[in-house]
Amino acid sequence: MHAATKQHDFEPKIVAFVCTWCTYAGADLAGTSRMQYPPNVRVLKFPCTGRIDPVFILRAFQKGADGVLVSGCHPGDCHYMAGNFHARRRFAAFRALLDFVGVDLNRLQFSWVSAAEGGKWVDVVTELTERVRTMGPMPEFKELEHEEQWSGAINTPELKEAYDSIG
Amino acid sequence: MSRIGVFVCHCGENISRTVDVEQVAKAAGEIPGVAFSCDYKYMCSDPGQTLLKKAVAEHKLDGVLVAACSPRMHEKTFRKAAEAAGLNPYLCEMANIREHCSWVHEDRDMATAKAKDIVKLMVERVRKGKSLAPITVPVTKRALVIGGGIAGIQAALDIADAGHRVVLVEREPSIGGHMAQLSETFPTLDCSQCIMTPKMVDVANHPNITLFTYSEIEKVDGYIGNFQVTVKHKARSVDESKCTGCGICMTKCPKKKIPNEFDQGHGMRPAIYVPFPQAVPNTPVIDRENCTMFQSGKCGVCAKVCGPGAVDYEQKDTFTVEDVGAIVVATGFKLYTIDRKPEGSPIQGYGEFGYGTIPDIIDGMTFERLASASGPTGGKILRPSDGKEPKQVVFIQCVGSRAREKGISYCSKVCCMYTAKHTMLYHHKVHDGQAYVFFMDARTPGKGYDEFWRRAVEEEEAVYIRGMVSRMYQRGDKIVVMGSDIQVGVQVEIEADLVVLATAVQPQDGADLLAQKLGISYDKYNFYSEAHAKLKPVECATAGIYLAGACQGPKDIPDTVSQASAAAAKVMTLFAKDKLERDPVVAKVNEKYCVGCFACKKVCAYGAIEEKEIRDRQGNLIKKVAYVNPGVCGGCGTCQATCPSKSIELDGYTDEQIMAMIEAL
Numbered sequence: 001m002h003a004a005t006k007q008h009d010f011e012p013k014i015v016a017f018v019c020t021w022c023t024y025a026g027a028d029l030a031g032t033s034r035m036q037y038p039p040n041v042r043v044l045k046f047p048c049t050g051r052i053d054p055v056f057i058l059r060a061f062q063k064g065a066d067g068v069l070v071s072g073c074h075p076g077d078c079h080y081m082a083g084n085f086h087a088r089r090r091f092a093a094f095r096a097l098l099d100f101v102g103v104d105l106n107r108l109q110f111s112w113v114s115a116a117e118g119g120k121w122v123d124v125v126t127e128l129t130e131r132v133r134t135m136g137p138m139p140e141f142k143e144l145e146h147e148e149q150w151s152g153a154i155n156t157p158e159l160k161e162a163y164d165s166i167g
Numbered sequence: 168m169s170r171i172g173v174f175v176c177h178c179g180e181n182i183s184r185t186v187d188v189e190q191v192a193k194a195a196g197e198i199p200g201v202a203f204s205c206d207y208k209y210m211c212s213d214p215g216q217t218l219l220k221k222a223v224a225e226h227k228l229d230g231v232l233v234a235a236c237s238p239r240m241h242e243k244t245f246r247k248a249a250e251a252a253g254l255n256p257y258l259c260e261m262a263n264i265r266e267h268c269s270w271v272h273e274d275r276d277m278a279t280a281k282a283k284d285i286v287k288l289m290v291e292r293v294r295k296g297k298s299l300a301p302i303t304v305p306v307t308k309r310a311l312v313i314g315g316g317i318a319g320i321q322a323a324l325d326i327a328d329a330g331h332r333v334v335l336v337e338r339e340p341s342i343g344g345h346m347a348q349l350s351e352t353f354p355t356l357d358c359s360q361c362i363m364t365p366k367m368v369d370v371a372n373h374p375n376i377t378l379f380t381y382s383e384i385e386k387v388d389g390y391i392g393n394f395q396v397t398v399k400h401k402a403r404s405v406d407e408s409k410c411t412g413c414g415i416c417m418t419k420c421p422k423k424k425i426p427n428e429f430d431q432g433h434g435m436r437p438a439i440y441v442p443f444p445q446a447v448p449n450t451p452v453i454d455r456e457n458c459t460m461f462q463s464g465k466c467g468v469c470a471k472v473c474g475p476g477a478v479d480y481e482q483k484d485t486f487t488v489e490d491v492g493a494i495v496v497a498t499g500f501k502l503y504t505i506d507r508k509p510e511g512s513p514i515q516g517y518g519e520f521g522y523g524t525i526p527d528i529i530d531g532m533t534f535e536r537l538a539s540a541s542g543p544t545g546g547k548i549l550r551p552s553d554g555k556e557p558k559q560v561v562f563i564q565c566v567g568s569r570a571r572e573k574g575i576s577y578c579s580k581v582c583c584m585y586t587a588k589h590t591m592l593y594h595h596k597v598h599d600g601q602a603y604v605f606f607m608d609a610r611t612p613g614k615g616y617d618e619f620w621r622r623a624v625e626e627e628e629a630v631y632i633r634g635m636v637s638r639m640y641q642r643g644d645k646i647v648v649m650g651s652d653i654q655v656g657v658q659v660e661i662e663a664d665l666v667v668l669a670t671a672v673q674p675q676d677g678a679d680l681l682a683q684k685l686g687i688s689y690d691k692y693n694f695y696s697e698a699h700a701k702l703k704p705v706e707c708a709t710a711g712i713y714l715a716g717a718c719q720g721p722k723d724i725p726d727t728v729s730q731a732s733a734a735a736a737k738v739m740t741l742f743a744k745d746k747l748e749r750d751p752v753v754a755k756v757n758e759k760y761c762v763g764c765f766a767c768k769k770v771c772a773y774g775a776i777e778e779k780e781i782r783d784r785q786g787n788l789i790k791k792v793a794y795v796n797p798g799v800c801g802g803c804g805t806c807q808a809t810c811p812s813k814s815i816e817l818d819g820y821t822d823e824q825i826m827a828m829i830e831a832l
């Protein structure tokens with residue numbers, strides 16, 4: 001093992017939603033350049049950040065992510081011309097919503113990483129991982145996952161009654 | 168999908184060095200629905216692919232996952248193999264455990280755990296994958312070339328000679344670019360005009376080439392094989408169809424003292440002008456900013472003297488839409504100006520060199536014009552300030568280039584060679600003159616290049632001083648050049664009559680804006696990016712768009728011409744087919760659920776979404792729904808994330824697939 005690799009008490013789970021053309025390629029470049037970054041990130045590839053539905057982010061948090069990264073092409077560089085602009089607008093609204101429900105926005109990062117920016121990918125991932133590491137695990141949404149009404153089951157008495165009344 | 172095969176690659180040792188591939192294969196085998204898993208040294212090799220094909224047959228696999236390098240590297244390879252084994256190619260996916268895992272992590276346990284996770288996610292993607300049928304689209308066998316320098320000219324001629332129609336768009340009034348400005352060219356010292364102008368004439372006369380000069384790209388729609396490009400034809404104020412090119416207007420125009428851009432501002436031209444005598448086309452254009460008629464409504468001399476009545480002060484910009492199947496971008500370069508720090512630019516400028524304030528400090532291109540027989544001095548080397556012949560000339564290399572602190576870290580590639588050329592041209596013209604060159608390194612890779620450079624030093628007596636210049640200032644009619652000779656370890660001071668700066672080669676102004684219209688990528692300097700630095704040096708990542716010449720990076724003429732011919736060959740390869748297969752990653756509408764809100768239509772940058780009417784048997788309108796034209800859809804999926812009723816879905820990235828992957832996190 002490399003001497004620099006430290007053992008930590010908490011290894012956060014970081015999920016990255018990235019576009020194929022810029023950030024995925026930037027992460028590939030980090031690889032071909034043999035740069036090093038924490039292995040906590042799991043990458044999900046999309047054609048474009050425009051494809052990323054905020055629901056995916058919620059679900060990722062629920063499924064155990066402690067931090068989420070959304071990254072695509074720089075404004076103006078979208079392979080699909082404007083997908084990242086739509087994404088930017090969508091996520092601006094979504095961030096405000098998350099803030100409102102009390103999610104610490106430090107857990108959710110948006111960035112632009114181009115296909116040429118292997119180094120930036122490393123920086124963004126490293127920064128987010130270390131930041132989330134100091135914040136500790138994110139319990140809120142995971143607890144919801146365990147509450148049954150969230151997963152769609154309807155056997156709490158109140159809900160049952162409500163559903164029956166619609167019946 | 169319930170019979171998935173997982174193949175884990177060692178990539179020699181590239182993956183297995185940090186990832187325990189056996190464990191990854193074993194863990195994959197335990198995922199429900201995975202019917203087969205194994206690891207192998209080189210999956211992309213012939214035996215590796217055979218292994219995959221055999222496994223598909225033997226284990227009746229209905230989906231495969233290859234955990235190896237980036238899909239950007241080998242997705243095509245494995246999809247082809249899967250197809251050969253009878254699977255739909257889109258049921259084959261790759262898990263990137265090399266670029267995204269083994270190469271970027273050192274801790275073996277953590278890297279192995281990550282690789283397992285990546286495989287787990289991707290297995291879900293395969294499980295929820297669908298067979299997709301390729302989409303075929305017709306190819307318009309007509310090419311657009313943007314930029315009429317040597318790169319664009321070469322590409323246009325090659326494509327046209329192959330029998331295809333070409334539209335060449337040049338933003339200046341004439342084609343020719345920088346090469347037309349050069350005096351003589353390294354490494355053979357042949358006259359640039361003599362080898363360039365015949366090619367320019369060939370372009371003008373070629374039956375397959377439509378030439379639009381003084382024109383720019385306004386808008387680009389469509390995709391490979393089917394681009395629609397809107398070209399803006401700037402008002403020339405001269406009707407090209409009437410003008411005979413007699414030039415009488417230019418001789419009669421009373422405004423004669425406008426610095427000529429072609430001569431780097433050192434010669435003069437009238438307000439109605441062609442940039443240089445051999446211009447193609449030789450139809451003049453009126454420079455409206457400097458024309459008295461346009462500025463004050465008085466004059467009109469050129470219209471009066473023009474026999475065929477070609478001068479038209481009322482002419483407006485016009486637009487045409489050109490259908491083309493492929494685009495070659497050849498917009499070339501510009502030279503770094505060092506006097507001013509461009510606004511908002513990270514580039515620093517060289518205030519300490521006095522360029523722009525001391526008239527006898529010029530750049531390399533100006534020297535080319537002074538040395539050119541057709542230039543403002545008729546080929547005599549005379550300095551701008553007083554027209555005297557300079558007896559001591561200092562050349563400074565790497566001005567702007569390779570200077571990270573000044574904002575540019577790359578090497579401009581041509582300056583070492585053209586500076587050597589300049590010292591020779593100078594020595595040939597001023598026999599009792601002395602040339603000094605300040606240089607960091609002499610970079611002369613190229614056929615006959617080092618020999619050429621040695622000739623400058625050994626036979627033509629240029630004094631090469633290894634070191635940089637720190638300051639220059641005017642003293643009397645001399646320029647004092649203060650620098651260091653790091654080989655000898657002393658400070659040097661030279662009293663020069665003329666200083667020539669080899670300034671950095673930079674992308675054209677507006678290169679980024681053009682890239683945005685084309686949807687191609689560019690690096691931090693605005694040079695256009697090729698799809699692969701080694702194996703796809705002329706293709707853009709955007710299909711159907713190719714690069715030629717200095718717009719992709721600094722280049723000399725031989726390299727520019729080679730790349731231009733390569734780009735032309737790529738266009739011809741594309742045009743060899745009548746129909747193209749394209750990735751079937753396109754959106755589809757579920758008409759049952761679509762409520763016809765057309766939120767999708769608003770966000771689709773491709774204009775792929777149309778309104779479709781659903782009628783009953785009597786022909787009564789039931790509702791309007793969205794319809795995606797699969798030929799036009801770019802496959803970004805923005806519509807899907809936008810649709811409030813979730814009734815539009817992007818093949819290959821369905822909600823079901825993505826959710827399944829997230830569930831597996």
Ligand SMILES: Cc1cc2nc3c(=O)[nH]c(=O)nc-3n(C[C@H](O)[C@H](O)[C@H](O)COP(=O)(O)OP(=O)(O)OC[C@H]3O[C@@H](n4cnc5c(N)ncnc54)[C@H](O)[C@@H]3O)c2cc1C
Pocket residue numbers: 313314315316317318319336337338339342343344345346349351352353354382383384497498499500501502531532535581585588675677681715716717718722723724725727
């Ligand atoms: C001082 C100097 C001396 C040199 N000497 C030599 C030499 O001796 N030998 C040698 O091999 N090389 C030499 N070179 C290099 C040589 O000039 C280049 O290799 C060559 O000019 C590159 O050609 P190009 O067609 O790519 O670019 P360019 O010559 O820059 O042509 C680009 C063309 O595109 C047009 N254009 C730009 N933007 C647009 C747009 N948006 N829309 C439409 N048109 C556009 C421009 O107007 C121009 O006509 C020298 C360079 C310099 C600076």
Ligand code: SF4
Pocket residue numbers: 419420421422437438439453457458459460461465466467468469470
């Ligand atoms: S209008 Fe007058 S100034 Fe303008 S180009 Fe014609 S002659 Fe020259």
Ligand code: SF4
Pocket residue numbers: 753754770771772773774775776795799800801802803804805806807817
């Ligand atoms: S995926 Fe949707 S938004 Fe994107 S190009 Fe296709 S139809 Fe348009």
